[in-house]
Amino acid sequence: MYSLAENVSLSESFWWAIATATTVGYGDISPHTAVGKFAAVLLMFVGIGFIGMLTSSITEYFTVQENNKEDKILKKLDQLxxxxxxxxxxINKLIK
Incomplete structure (x- = not known):
């Protein structure tokens, strides 16, 4: 979308997309048309959303595993x- 809107090469568009999505945004390549700016906003939201979902999924994986271990230990302690x-x-009955 950026390549078509801004009349730049596909490789330049990929470089811009990666720099923008990773929030590095060097500023050396930026959109000038309304469609290009819309593509930039869309990419920023999707990129940030994807990274947020990825990190929260990884965190949940480790947190849920840790909680399950604690629950198992507590159940075993209750049983003991x-x-x-x-x-x-x-023992008290035998003593009496």
Missing amino acids: EKENIELKEK
Whole structure:
């Protein structure tokens, strides 16, 4: 879209798209037409949205795994505590 709107080569358009989407935006290549500026805004929102979704997905993956481990440990501790109470009761009955 940028290539067609601004009459630049496809390679220049890709360079501009990557620099813009990664928020580096050197400013050496910038759109001058309304369509080119629209393409820039669209690319910025899509690029930032994609990076945001990617990082949040990775964070969720590690967070969910960590929570599952903690839940398993807590359940096991509860189970051991119940068994400990039952054993104490049995010991007390045997002593009496």
